[in-house]
Amino acid sequence: MRHKSLPSMMEFEKTWMKVASYGLLILVVVIVAVPLFIIVTLSFKTKTEALSSNIFSLPQNLLYLDNYVYIWTRGKLLTGFVNTGILIVTSLIGSILMGSMISFILARFSFTGKRLLYLAFLFPTVVPAITTQVATFTVVRDIGLYNTIFAGIVLYIATDIMQIYIFLQHIEKIPLAIDESARIDGASYLKIYSRILLPQMKPAIATAAIIKALMIYNDLFIPYLYMPKSSLKTVTTTVLSFVADRTSDWGLVGAGIVSVIIPTVLLYVFLQRYIIVGVVDGAVKA
Amino acid sequence: MRNRFTSTQKREKTVVIIAFLAIPFLLLALFSFYPAAKLVQISFTNWSGLGAMEFIGLKNYQELLRNGELLQVLFNVSAYIVVMLIQVFLALVLAIILNQSSIKGRNFFRSWTFLPYMLNGVAVAFMFSIMYDYQRGPLNVLLRLIGLEQCAIQWISGSYMTNYSLGLIAMWRYTGLNMVIFLGALQSISNMYYEAANLDGASFIQKVRYITLPSIQTTFEILLLLGFNGALQAYFEPFVITKGGPGGITDTFITKSLKYAFDFQNFGLASALAVMLVLLILLVMGVCKGILLRKGRQSA
Numbered sequence: 157m158r159h160k161s162l163p164s165m166m167e168f169e170k171t172w173m174k175v176a177s178y179g180l181l182i183l184v185v186v187i188v189a190v191p192l193f194i195i196v197t198l199s200f201k202t203k204t205e206a207l208s209s210n211i212f213s214l215p216q217n218l219l220y221l222d223n224y225v226y227i228w229t230r231g232k233l234l235t236g237f238v239n240t241g242i243l244i245v246t247s248l249i250g251s252i253l254m255g256s257m258i259s260f261i262l263a264r265f266s267f268t269g270k271r272l273l274y275l276a277f278l279f280p281t282v283v284p285a286i287t288t289q290v291a292t293f294t295v296v297r298d299i300g301l302y303n304t305i306f307a308g309i310v311l312y313i314a315t316d317i318m319q320i321y322i323f324l325q326h327i328e329k330i331p332l333a334i335d336e337s338a339r340i341d342g343a344s345y346l347k348i349y350s351r352i353l354l355p356q357m358k359p360a361i362a363t364a365a366i367i368k369a370l371m372i373y374n375d376l377f378i379p380y381l382y383m384p385k386s387s388l389k390t391v392t393t394t395v396l397s398f399v400a401d402r403t404s405d406w407g408l409v410g411a412g413i414v415s416v417i418i419p420t421v422l423l424y425v426f427l428q429r430y431i432i433v434g435v436v437d438g439a440v441k442a
Numbered sequence: 443m444r445n446r447f448t449s450t451q452k453r454e455k456t457v458v459i460i461a462f463l464a465i466p467f468l469l470l471a472l473f474s475f476y477p478a479a480k481l482v483q484i485s486f487t488n489w490s491g492l493g494a495m496e497f498i499g500l501k502n503y504q505e506l507l508r509n510g511e512l513l514q515v516l517f518n519v520s521a522y523i524v525v526m527l528i529q530v531f532l533a534l535v536l537a538i539i540l541n542q543s544s545i546k547g548r549n550f551f552r553s554w555t556f557l558p559y560m561l562n563g564v565a566v567a568f569m570f571s572i573m574y575d576y577q578r579g580p581l582n583v584l585l586r587l588i589g590l591e592q593c594a595i596q597w598i599s600g601s602y603m604t605n606y607s608l609g610l611i612a613m614w615r616y617t618g619l620n621m622v623i624f625l626g627a628l629q630s631i632s633n634m635y636y637e638a639a640n641l642d643g644a645s646f647i648q649k650v651r652y653i654t655l656p657s658i659q660t661t662f663e664i665l666l667l668l669g670f671n672g673a674l675q676a677y678f679e680p681f682v683i684t685k686g687g688p689g690g691i692t693d694t695f696i697t698k699s700l701k702y703a704f705d706f707q708n709f710g711l712a713s714a715l716a717v718m719l720v721l722l723i724l725l726v727m728g729v730c731k732g733i734l735l736r737k738g739r740q741s742a
Contacts (some may be wrong), residue, residue, distance in 0.1 A: 314473035
């Protein structure tokens, strides 16, 4: 997101407007920051301290890590991270391959029924996967994927194909002449796809990967409904079940929340520019 | 010679198209089209999830309309819609403010506002269940601190207002996203228009009214569409915090439908409710598309 270097012609001309604006901005920052601050401080408090101390106070001992130790060992958070990691990596590979193949065909070939096919790929956008869970559940169960990690992988690949819109727009910007000259040199379509198009699509792939990884990391329903077995729990469902049983221990709840949000916060700190652009792209196009 | 060359080429083309599309299409058919068709089918039966299906016509739909469950869910979801409308408006105001180069620390403000969107929904829901706690939650502690003891609020007590508390969590998460999308649209407005308006001596409010708002109308409509769909499909907050209770007063379409299916083994009723949700989503999309099309014709 670039800011113009030229001074904008759209400026407040009255001082009170400027003051009110800063007031509003600061209020928003406070509303975002305070819950996070409280959760972080709680995570370093003992159970009794969390109960008795002022909720806005700093913890007595900043090195009190028992809550974290407890949730990572007893809560088996590591298993959750491993499972989420497997889901993200495999689903991303599948989604990117599938999305780029579909986009390649839709963008570079003309054939009968193409329009119909395009509409078919639009279908998951019009009828969101979450609305059909009741029926999808019976399908997944009947083909024997229930309570296996493949349920998650397959559903993440098959029911969310927003990456196609990002890919299509990107491919349209790659000149057709590149394909054609490769054809004349005798390259097969497979070669054009794998050697020319895929490398050219790197920025679009990165955008789609960020959005999908975030979506999978934060998802609740697919792991909750289809992979309830304890060895298949993801980060989200691990915390859901472990914390839900111990909501009165706020120190523990805090440590659970912080452990779960740290990875995406770190990602945000380092890749902020790409993430914002990518998420905005994905939200508007899909 | 030439003829044979083009025909092998044609064959290669057909092979590539089929090879590239077969697996994706199969996956889509199995996990998207087929479940959607099956959903409609189940909605006309009294299926328990296992065993034989018995066709019962429109009975599930009639029951949803008669027992008031549909009305209750719609009423609950309307709270999310109200909050969403406030959220889009707030996002627009923030974007207009942050679009001004004279505001200092714009990047900082933008980063902070967007941050909640990055956070895991379940973690955020747990976080707010602490914020909303009646006895020890910071919101009520703050109210008591400034002497408003009697104003301490039962944020998630299980009255209808709980839906607004849950909706506010969604607002906390998504305002930044909406703001950033608006900001992108604002930055694509040419400065030329504002320069011309300045020459005419237009005030700030006039510039917003006659230049900014008309230029970002499409973005506005997209965000409203996304917002409506998001509100209709809300589930994270009630699912984690209230489980839709007590007595269904915080149930949304999704939590209610899952409850019917997996708690009461009534897949028929669950599917009927889901079909109604899909119809509502289609209606919202249709209305939006209609508005966009009519506008397109006017400008053509």
